Amino acid sequence: xxxxxxxxxxxxxxxxxxxxxxxxVEADVDVAMAHDITGPxxxxxxxxxxxxxxxxxxPDRTVFTIDHHxxxxxxxxxxxxxxxxxxxxxxxxxxxxxxxxxxxxxxxEEGFVGPGDLVIGADSHSTTYGGIxxxxxxxxxxxxxxxxxxxxxxxxxxxxxxxxxxxxxQDGVYAKDLILRFIGDVGFDGCTYMAAEYAGxxxxxxxxxxxxxxxxxxxxxGGKTGLVAPDERAESYLERQTGNEVDLxxxxxxxxxxxxxxxxxxxxxxxxxxxxxxxxxxNAVDVTEVAGTEVxxxxxxxxxxxRYEDIKIxxxxxxxxxxxxxxxxxxxxxxxxVYQHMLGTGVFQTLTDAGAVxxxxxxxxxxxxxxxxxxxxxxxLATANRNFPGREGSMESSVYLSSPATVGASALYGExxxxxEVETKRYDDTVFAEVLP
Ligand SMILES: CC(C)[C@H](C(=O)O)[C@@H](O)C(=O)O
Ligand code: SF4
Numbered sequence: 001x002x003x004x005x006x007x008x009x010x011x012x013x014x015x016x017x018x019x020x021x022x023x024x025v026e027a028d029v030d031v032a033m034a035h036d037i038t039g040p041x042x043x044x045x046x047x048x049x050x051x052x053x054x055x056x057x058x059p060d061r062t063v064f065t066i067d068h069h070x071x072x073x074x075x076x077x078x079x080x081x082x083x084x085x086x087x088x089x090x091x092x093x094x095x096x097x098x099x100x101x102x103x104x105x106x107x108x109e110e111g112f113v114g115p116g117d118l119v120i121g122a123d124s125h126s127t128t129y130g131g132i133x134x135x136x137x138x139x140x141x142x143x144x145x146x147x148x149x150x151x152x153x154x155x156x157x158x159x160x161x162x163x164x165x166x167x168x169x170q171d172g173v174y175a176k177d178l179i180l181r182f183i184g185d186v187g188f189d190g191c192t193y194m195a196a197e198y199a200g201x202x203x204x205x206x207x208x209x210x211x212x213x214x215x216x217x218x219x220x221x222g223g224k225t226g227l228v229a230p231d232e233r234a235e236s237y238l239e240r241q242t243g244n245e246v247d248l249x250x251x252x253x254x255x256x257x258x259x260x261x262x263x264x265x266x267x268x269x270x271x272x273x274x275x276x277x278x279x280x281x282x283n284a285v286d287v288t289e290v291a292g293t294e295v296x297x298x299x300x301x302x303x304x305x306x307r308y309e310d311i312k313i314x315x316x317x318x319x320x321x322x323x324x325x326x327x328x329x330x331x332x333x334x335x336x337x338v339y340q341h342m343l344g345t346g347v348f349q350t351l352t353d354a355g356a357v358x359x360x361x362x363x364x365x366x367x368x369x370x371x372x373x374x375x376x377x378x379x380x381l382a383t384a385n386r387n388f389p390g391r392e393g394s395m396e397s398s399v400y401l402s403s404p405a406t407v408g409a410s411a412l413y414g415e416x417x418x419x420x421e422v423e424t425k426r427y428d429d430t431v432f433a434e435v436l437p
Contacts, residue, residue: 003255005160006227007195010135010252014118021159021259029057029151030117030134035103036066038122038141040083045145057151059092063112065103066096070362073370101335101361104128104303108212109335111242115230116252120147124219125303125385130196131212132237133230133252138219158195158224159261160254161186165202167268172419174426175210176305176383176403178202178266179217180274184284185264192222194261197254202268203228207429208237209307216304217385220281229253237429273406273419275381278398279389287406293416295400297380298329298407299392300356302366305383306334308341309427310404315347316425317408318354324414329356330372332364354411368393381410 004012008019015025034042046054056062064084069077081098088095096106104125106112113119115133119126122144129136139153147153163182182196196218203211211228218226228234230248238246275290277283300306300314311331323329331351333339339361342348351358357372365372366384374380374393380400382392387399402410405419412422 002259003257005195005258005260006197006229006252006254007135007158007160007225009254010116010118011155011157013116014135019157021157023157024154025157026152026154027118029120029147029153031061031063031107031112031119032144032148033063033065033103033107033119033121033123033126034141034144035064035068035123036070036077036080036084037068038144039064039087040080041141042122042145042148043083043087045142046148049146050149054149056091056093056148060094061112062093062148063103063107064088064093064095065100065106066098067102067362068367069369070098071360072098099336099360099362101333101338102303102306102363104216105306105334105338108132109241109337111238114238114246115234115248120144120153125216127218127223127226128212128216128303130215130218130225130227132208132234133228135225135227136215137225156193158193160195160197160258161191162197162199162260162263163266164200164263165198165266165268166200167202169202169268169271170420172405172424173271173273174403174405175206175213177271177274179214180276180281180284180401181266181271182264183217183221183281184274184276186221188220188280188282189222191218193224194222196221196223196226198226198228199254204231207427208233209309209429213304217281220385233429273403275406275416276387276401278387278400281385281387281401287402287416287418290400290416291418293400294379295327295381295410295415296378297372297374298323298327298411299365299372299380299382299384300329300404300407301332301334301364302384303334304385305404306332306338308338310383311338311342312347312427313404313425314408315350317405317422318411319350321354321412323355323411326414327411329411330359330365331356332359332371333361336361365392367391381407381416383407
């Protein structure tokens, strides 16, 4: 019998079985998450399942965030926020409030998720946690509501698509460009109900914040999860975030003879910066193909690329410059600690001097709710993960997706610009840790 993929190993460990692709297993959940949109529905299911005296399977490993419509942009949102606060307080769960940040940023930064964990979130980008070696996956509110009570969930063990990348990325090329290319190559449904496994020397050399980008967008090709084998980087990242010693089980490496659905190989050095054209992330092209396209808005943020390192890359490009007169730039830090780091390191000042508007931490205009919604005919270049019709506002608007570096370079000229034309930097994980108070 062949060896196991990372996904098979993770689900074997969580189900106590010899899990193979196609098997159905009942697995133990380590961490469960819901936010201000999906939480209230999940709470209803939980109450139905458990009755009035229901208890969470593990209050200390249950996290609720208020991030999508935060601060409240209407009465309904405000009422949802109150429902989250009340349920969390009643059941003793962790709760993050307005301005604390996006669920996927908070769970990683606060050290809630770690290698080998099974993490379910009532949000499609819960695949993000694969960047740190956890089996992270999105579930519906009803499934989440039930799992909140039982701590268990049924899974069909996914097959695996492997993406192998070797060599050095060019200056100005980042994990975002890799994942846009992967999605472009396999298509928006090319990884449906499969695990994406990212491997090779290029991936191994990526800091955690870059790995999280790959995992975050696995869902944009249909992926059930998106995994990077946890290593010393994941270990030291977690030790920094939690203050606890972390000892990684080497069981979370895929076997050489594991059975993959397909293996896609890439030469990192050959990859140009990528841009996904409207209105699907799979429309990825080399930036040179769309360079010169005029934009109205630039958006830096989201659970994909709203981390400190992402925003700093943009600030480095804009330092001492001003954004082009025809554009507006909206920056939304992924978490409160990113926001505070931006204040503490001068990134905030640099960006506002350049003409950017900086909002409180959260999802911002990513899903078209508030804080920078697009109007008819508006064209936006965003560091986000989705560009479906109407995603950031009007059905008549359009969204292009790229890395923070491409957004930063484009801000200078008011049109999509190849980041290789400007000086770009690259950061490792410690840049965030170093400036901690
Ligand atoms: C609101 C929520 C259910 C949704 C998701 O699950 O993805 C949102 O986060 C998004 O990105 O569109
Ligand atoms: S930042 Fe965007 S993609 Fe991420 S959770 Fe929020 S709305 Fe969804």
